[in-house]
Amino acid sequence: MVAKRVTVEHHALTITAVDGPGMMYRLTKVLAYHEADIIHVDLSIEASMVRVYFEVQLAKDRVVPVLTGLAGTPGVRDAREIPSVGRIYGKRIIVMGGGAQVGQVAMGAISEADRHNIRGERISVDTIPLVGEKALATAVRAVMRLPRVQLLVLAGALMGGEIAVAVEEVRANGLRVISLNMAGSVPDAADLVVSDPVQAGVLAVMAVSDTAQFDLLRQTRKRY
Amino acid sequence: MVAKRVTVEHHALTITAVDGPGMMYRLTKVLAYHEADIIHVDLSIEASMVRVYFEVQLAKDRVVPVLTGLAGTPGVRDAREIPSVGRIYGKRIIVMGGGAQVGQVAMGAISEADRHNIRGERISVDTIPLVGEKALATAVRAVMRLPRVQLLVLAGALMGGEIAVAVEEVRANGLRVISLNMAGSVPDAADLVVSDPVQAGVLAVMAVSDTAQFDLLRQTRKRY
Numbered sequence A, B: 001m002v003a004k005r006v007t008v009e010h011h012a013l014t015i016t017a018v019d020g021p022g023m024m025y026r027l028t029k030v031l032a033y034h035e036a037d038i039i040h041v042d043l044s045i046e047a048s049m050v051r052v053y054f055e056v057q058l059a060k061d062r063v064v065p066v067l068t069g070l071a072g073t074p075g076v077r078d079a080r081e082i083p084s085v086g087r088i089y090g091k092r093i094i095v096m097g098g099g100a101q102v103g104q105v106a107m108g109a110i111s112e113a114d115r116h117n118i119r120g121e122r123i124s125v126d127t128i129p130l131v132g133e134k135a136l137a138t139a140v141r142a143v144m145r146l147p148r149v150q151l152l153v154l155a156g157a158l159m160g161g162e163i164a165v166a167v168e169e170v171r172a173n174g175l176r177v178i179s180l181n182m183a184g185s186v187p188d189a190a191d192l193v194v195s196d197p198v199q200a201g202v203l204a205v206m207a208v209s210d211t212a213q214f215d216l217l218r219q220t221r222k223r224y
Helices: A023-033 A063-071 A085-089 A099-118 A133-145 A162-172 A197-208 B023-033 B063-071 B085-089 B099-118 B133-145 B162-172 B197-208
Strands: A008-018 A037-046 A049-059 A076-082 A091-097 A123-129 A149-155 A176-180 A192-194 B008-018 B037-046 B049-059 B076-082 B091-097 B123-129 B149-155 B176-180 B192-194
Touching: A008 A023, A008 A063, A023 A037, A023 A049, A023 A063, A023 B023, A023 B037, A037 A085, A037 B023, A037 B037, A037 B133, A049 A063, A049 A085, A049 B133, A063 A076, A085 B133, A091 A099, A091 A133, A091 A197, A099 A123, A099 A149, A099 A197, A099 B099, A099 B123, A123 A197, A123 B099, A133 A149, A133 A162, A133 B037, A133 B049, A133 B085, A149 A162, A149 A197, A162 A176, A176 A197, A192 A197, B008 B023, B008 B063, B008 B085, B023 B037, B023 B049, B023 B063, B037 B085, B049 B063, B049 B085, B063 B076, B091 B099, B091 B133, B091 B197, B099 B123, B099 B149, B099 B197, B123 B197, B133 B149, B133 B162, B149 B162, B149 B197, B162 B176, B176 B197, B192 B197
Parallel strands: A091 A123, A091 A149, A149 A176, A176 A192, B091 B123, B091 B149, B149 B176, B176 B192
Antiparallel strands: A008 A049, A008 A076, A037 A049, A123 B123, B008 B049, B008 B076, B037 B049
């Protein structure tokens, strides 16, 4: 449905407006009018105001009329262009499971991400310590709804059943999954199995990095 | 602008639709018609399809007509209710700065979050190893645009200048900030200064937890 355009530009816009039903509708109406393709959106509500953050693909020279249209929308207090969150926080790796192992994987991943980010990449490492088959399976499935996530690391001593089913589902949707070597069926469902949690974190960052010489797809189903 | 209602319910909805300009406008039009108050939104794009995730406040018994309206919107393939991301990942703590210190703060925070999450809370610990005054100041300001963030920990050996200005700005917007004890003016700008990075991580989680007996506001400007 995207019409062919000579030049499409990426813009990040932030709008501060009075909160309430219909505000998002009025803002996206302006974007639709200018054929802006929304590729990311976030909102935060404080007191009676809402701050909406859009990343859009927009035909060249369209950003000024879009900002004028947004600023002129009833209830809007401010509309401006800003640097994109994607450019600031970059790719995300999510580590979930038992606290002890999640901490060790995070250590490895953060150290490795630091080395890449110093050279200009942007890789974030996000974690949630969480136990229980149902809670973890739900969290694994919900990863698909989080923005900018490239890879999931499952860190624990025992994971299986519904969690393994959820891993197969997210892998079918294109997410890559590294599992620690552990009891249960999750390691069998993952792309890669690693015994040392610090190394698992390092490999996770290497797998999503633009510069590292590591291709997870060539490692599929291997165990270290 | 929110009309008084007898019962307002919280719902999480996910919609799969053909991607392209105007889709968000058509979806939010349905929500506006039913006076749904959008409190969270995320979208992810895969190939030519977009998956949109809304959390809405909705008058009792309105969720079925909303889902029917969304499912009947041109281009929509699927619309359904699911468990909310907020309920799954909960509150977020963001740790940013140098890799070595970020890793140690994350270790403390993840261990402490594990203890709280086992008892039913949901606290996530997100990190980005990042250096440089400008990059860090931009990332600090952008925290305000990330959903569900409750507290920021700045972990490094030297931070000042524009980063300290950014810390004052986000604190003025209600975000709480813990700084490691370090060179530069950032410790002076923070709510709380902690020397040991592991302890800083533990205190960060205690500060956002519903159950811990620790009130950051009573510690303001203290140093440990």
